[in-house]
Amino acid sequence: MENKFGSGLVLLILLFAVLPYSAGAASEDNFLQNTSSGNVFGGGDNFQINQDVQGDLVLAGSKLEINGNVVKDFIGAGGDLTVNGNVSGNIFAAGGTIKVNGNVGGDVVAFGGQILLSRDSMVNGDVILSGGDITLDGTINGNGQVSGGTLRTGDNFKLKGNLKLDAQNYPSNLKDNVGGSLNVTTRNETETPYAKTSEGFSVFWFIFWFILKLLASLALGLILIYLFPGFVDRLEEIVRDSPLKTGLLGLLILIFFPILAIILLITIFGWSLSVLMILLLALGLLIATVPVELLAGEVVYNRVLKKEAGKMMYYLVGAIIFGIAFEIPLLGGIILFIALLIGLGAIVVWLGEHATR
Numbered sequence: 540m541e542n543k544f545g546s547g548l549v550l551l552i553l554l555f556a557v558l559p560y561s562a563g564a565a566s567e568d569n570f571l572q573n574t575s576s577g578n579v580f581g582g583g584d585n586f587q588i589n590q591d592v593q594g595d596l597v598l599a600g601s602k603l604e605i606n607g608n609v610v611k612d613f614i615g616a617g618g619d620l621t622v623n624g625n626v627s628g629n630i631f632a633a634g635g636t637i638k639v640n641g642n643v644g645g646d647v648v649a650f651g652g653q654i655l656l657s658r659d660s661m662v663n664g665d666v667i668l669s670g671g672d673i674t675l676d677g678t679i680n681g682n683g684q685v686s687g688g689t690l691r692t693g694d695n696f697k698l699k700g701n702l703k704l705d706a707q708n709y710p711s712n713l714k715d716n717v718g719g720s721l722n723v724t725t726r727n728e729t730e731t732p733y734a735k736t737s738e739g740f741s742v743f744w745f746i747f748w749f750i751l752k753l754l755a756s757l758a759l760g761l762i763l764i765y766l767f768p769g770f771v772d773r774l775e776e777i778v779r780d781s782p783l784k785t786g787l788l789g790l791l792i793l794i795f796f797p798i799l800a801i802i803l804l805i806t807i808f809g810w811s812l813s814v815l816m817i818l819l820l821a822l823g824l825l826i827a828t829v830p831v832e833l834l835a836g837e838v839v840y841n842r843v844l845k846k847e848a849g850k851m852m853y854y855l856v857g858a859i860i861f862g863i864a865f866e867i868p869l870l871g872g873i874i875l876f877i878a879l880l881i882g883l884g885a886i887v888v889w890l891g892e893h894a895t896r
Contacts, residue, residue, distance in 0.1 A: 574849070577610070586617075588624075595628070603634075612645070620651075629664070637670075639677075646681070654687075658695040665700070673706075682719070692716060753862045760829045760854045768850065770889070774830035775837075777885040785884030786877065789827070792887055793880065796820050827882030828875075832857035 571581040577594030586598055591607045595614065598605075603617040605624050612628035620634040622641055629645035637651040639660045646664035647656070654670040656662065660677030669686045676693025682700035690709040701719035714721050764771050777785060796816060803813035833850065836857025840848055844856075861878065865871040 576848070578848070578852075591624075608641075658693055753858065756828070756832075756858050756862060757855065759826065760832065760858055761851060763826060763829055764833070764850050764854055771830060771833065771850070773889055773892075774882070774885045775833050777888050778830045778834050778881055782881050785888060786881045787884065788887055789880035789882070789884030792820075792823075792883055823883050823886050824879055827880075827886065828861065828878045829854070829882065830885055831878045831882050832861050835860055 571579065571586075573579050574594070577592070579588075579592050579594070579596050579598075581598045585602045587604045587606065588596065588598070589606045592609045592611075595611045596605070596609045598613075598615045599617060601617055602619045603615050603621065605613065605615075605622045608624045609626045609628070612631065613622065613626045614631045615622075616633045618635045620632055620636065621638045622630065622632075625641045625643070627644040630639065630643055630647045630649070632648070633650045635651060636653045636655075637649050638655045638657065639647060639649075639662075640657045641660060643660070643662045643664070646666065647662050648667045649670070650668075651670045653672045653674075654668050655674045656666070656677045656679070658676040662677065662679045662681065665681035665683065666679055667684045671688045672691070673685060673687040673689070674691040674693065675685075675696045675698070677695060679698040679700070683698050683702040683704075685702065686705040688707050690704065690706045690713075692710050692713065696716050697718075698716060699718040701722070702713075702717045703722045704713075705724045707725070709723065713723075797820070800813045800816040800820075803816070804810050833854045834857065836853040836855065839860060840846055840853055840856050861874070864874050867874070
């Protein structure tokens with residue numbers, strides 16, 4: 540269950556990636572892209588998918604309605620998200636309201652204000668749900684991990700595995716509908732309203748800034764890959780071939796470049812060159828993590844998810860993994876510093892290659 544939760548969290552945030560890309564690709568219209576492998580990606584305001592999708596479906600928008608069947612995974616985020624069709628793979632979703640009315644061949648991982656698994660739904664795998672108000676009225680053949688303010692169950696609810704629940708309110712007869720063990724953690728009701736509000740705002744702002752930083756990173760990387768594919772591909776090759784070498788080179792640049800810029804700054808004729816050097820270093824640091832995240836995403840997508848995709852998808856996965864890793868206390872800062880050094884060194888190698896031509 541824990542491994543599935545980690546994988547689900549990584550894939551879940553993929554949904555936010557289509558937002559910056561769609562903004563640049565389709566102005567006021569919705570953006571929807573079909574790939575040769577059968578995957579469908581989209582972003583915009585309002586989506587209704589009525590056709591079957593032969594691969595993965597990745598959508599983000601204010602209102603999403605999936606009426607067709609999805610052969611692989613569905614990854615989505617929106618204010619109002621409804622899945623009426625069947626999903627043969629997994630569902631990873633985040634939004635204000637999430638409703639699953641069809642059958643799911645794999646797991647369901649969902650984060651939202653309101654989450655509903657309707658009486659017509661059946662989940663063959665596990666469910667990992669977190670929300671304010673959660674209603675379960677379908678069949679779950681696997682295990683469940685549910686965290687929320689209130690859990691409600693309907694007459695058709697049945698969970699055949701184990702259930703781990705963290706909630707303030709839940710039905711008294713819940714055990715009757717759970718085939719395996721039931722582990723309940725009741726949230727502390729003695730906390731003051733002020734403490735609960737402060738905690739809620741802290742979590743909200745953390746999530747808000749995390750998503751904002753992730754979107755900025757995704758937008759930058761996708762623009763570079765779209766406009767300068769050869770440049771990004773070569774940086775990825777350099778990182779793949781010699782990460783230690785490029786990391787050491789990046790460290791040298793990070794140490795001596797500012798020193799040289801400061802020396803030039805105090806001279807009469809070198810101040811303009813000094814400013815240019817600082818700007819170039821800032822630009823290099825801005826894009827330094829892109830090739831590292833691209834390579835990491837390709838490795839994870841190919842070896843862990845056992846799938847082939849394009850550079851865009853590889854970068855999405857890598858950016859999300861690193862975005863989460865960067866938030867780890869202390870270790871996240873170290874990971875970010877190393878990624879910056881490796882990427883910066885790769886940029887310097889690329890510049891050296893082109894300077895000698």
